[in-house]
Amino acid sequence: MSLERKDEYDHGEWMKEKDLTPVESVFLTTLVWMDRRFRIVDYLEILETLYYRVNLQMPKSHTEQYNLDNKFWYWYPLYALGSFSTIAYVVAALSGALLGFYYAPGTEGDPSLAYNQLAFIMTDLNFGFMLRSIHRWSAQVMVAAVFLHMLRVYFTGAYKEPRELNWIIGIILISLTMVFGYTGYLLPWDQLAFWAGQIGVEMSLSIPLAGEWVAKLLFGGFSLGASTLQRMYIIHVFLLPFVVTTIIAVHIAIVWIQGIAEPH
């Protein structure tokens, strides 16, 4: 018996005693060779340690306490959806701020000022096509990621006590995300936007008792016009950014304070 402790990093020894097919040994040998040269796994482990240092959990997480990591590993990729939504939101905010330099919510003229500005961004402005595409795609990704994030929270039971408040805040956020999407959808003021707006007015009018009041407040009247676009613009670029950013901050702060819920 040798004095040296048997090292689990000694892949050569380990592979000899294992019954592997030729393809498997070549595959593993290649990857180990890569790992010896580019120690990416080590750097990822440093990141993992940093993550746990930063996210001190109180109380100790379920999986840590009962050493259940091996049972739950297949859920972990879905735990990235919340971050994914946040990143999409930040990207949309930055690209939206840049788009705001060139867009104007005017309905005068035929085609309208708004549509002309859009055509300018898409065809004449340097990187304009890319900028608007980034804004549109990040919006699409955010809506999808937020919805899938909600499914993950539901199916892992992460909404349960003591996290009910954050679940309700999340419902508010997903609703506001859709309002964000709808108001942005109307801004190009093309046929698609106009008739989507028409549907919005009629949906508001169908609300019992408060319908007419809601249509006037949100759409500036019963038929679409300059005031409709103006209101959609202000909701999209002024009202919602403040409100949603604040609620996202509260949402994430509560996750930080309570710790991430483990599946149970």
Next chain:
Amino acid sequence: MDSSIDDTDTDADPEASAREVVVPLQLYKVVTVFSTMFAVGFVVGGFIVLDTATQRARLSIAEADVPLAILGVVMIAAGAVVYAFSTRFRAEGMGKPKDGSDEPSNNG
């Protein structure tokens, strides 16, 4: 030869016996990280090559660079194969959730 005979035996009933190789956790991490990197690189690179060969699918079939296009498709397939192959490696205790579990399957 022996191993190839074994393979044909297991291929006869692929659903029932997908091969699993249990490896140390450290090696499992190496396999996951590097095979994912290779798979992503091959698939993305394959699409770039395919786009180059067909000018983003704008060329007619006669004008397209056929060998390059085939190379692109082969790269995409290679990425998929690397990823699929890597899924047979598992760390200890990392079985499929429904198999080999000490929990009963009746939700307690």
